[in-house]
């Protein structure tokens with residue numbers, strides 16, 4: 153099983169979350185929200201073959217953390233993955249859009265200069281702007297749009313631009329979420345939890361809960377769960393092959 157977007161460092165007790173994930177053999181992309189969090193978050197993955205850490209600067213705090221961009225640049229050489237990055241155009245974050253854009257542009261410039269990365273990307277109420285920025289910055293690597301909530305035109309554009317998608321149990325609970333997933337290419341979908349933010353029935357999800365996404369995809373696609381799990385695994389292998397990386401097993 154694969155949890156391609158999880159904030160391991162934001163759980164109260166990351167060690168026990170990691171222990172449970174390791175027991176179940178879950179592959180985790182551990183994302184960060186600030187460059188300052190990178191060293192500590194990467195330390196959580198020490199000795200864990202199935203955890204990779206991504207270097208990020210979350211759009212919702214971009215305006216407070218712009219000063220960490222130079223640290224982002226310094227750390228990028230050692231980061232195989234980038235995220236969480238992106239834009240958030242929802243009402244409470246819209247006032248900070250100029251800072252969000254400055255930060256995203258600068259990150260994409262650095263990533264492009266560094267040869268591109270697999271990026272886990274937030275695009276809530278800003279899908280079109282995120283796609284536009286990625287186009288502007290040339291070869292930035294492979295964007296995986298996490299918990300995509302854009303409209304059907306934006307989704308069609310994302311598919312056309314060869315974006316990937318990561319989808320989780322919470323997204324699969326809603327009719328709108330399921331409608332979007334049906335329109336995504338199955339060979340470019342990964343599973344995620346977005347824990348501890350991603351919740352079901354008021355409880356934070358963790359990597360071992362990603363099986364709930366597999367079950368929901370199984371119902372949506374009318375495909376047995378083991379075939380869904382195998383497809384997601386194949387997808388990840390192909391994503392890494394395209395990016396010139398290997399799957400830690």
Ligand code: MN
Nearest residue numbers: 157236346349
């Ligand atoms: Mn997230």
